[in-house]
Amino acid sequence: MPAFDLNIIFPILLGLLALFILREVLAWYWKMNKVIQLLEKIEENTRPGSKPKEVQKPKKTGPSLFANYQDQNVKKGFFG
Numbered sequence: 001m002p003a004f005d006l007n008i009i010f011p012i013l014l015g016l017l018a019l020f021i022l023r024e025v026l027a028w029y030w031k032m033n034k035v036i037q038l039l040e041k042i043e044e045n046t047r048p049g050s051k052p053k054e055v056q057k058p059k060k061t062g063p064s065l066f067a068n069y070q071d072q073n074v075k076k077g078f079f080g
Helices: 006-029 032-046
Strands: none
Touching: 006 032
16 A cells, blocks of 8 residues: 555545635635624724724715705704
8 A cells, every 4th residue: 555645635635725715715705804804903993002093084075965954054843
């Protein structure tokens, strides 16, 4: 019996390669990598004694559907 048998080693290596590729495809499909990145950002911002990173505020381009009516001098509704 030879010490290095390709009939055993090759299918094992091929199976491991398939598992690694399948894992990446499943992680991409379920967006696990993105979730992990977001959780790491949350962890960085919630550690005691650390300064939160600057968050870019969105630019106002015009009136929004959800505008604050008090700023527009609109009369309050029936319950307001």
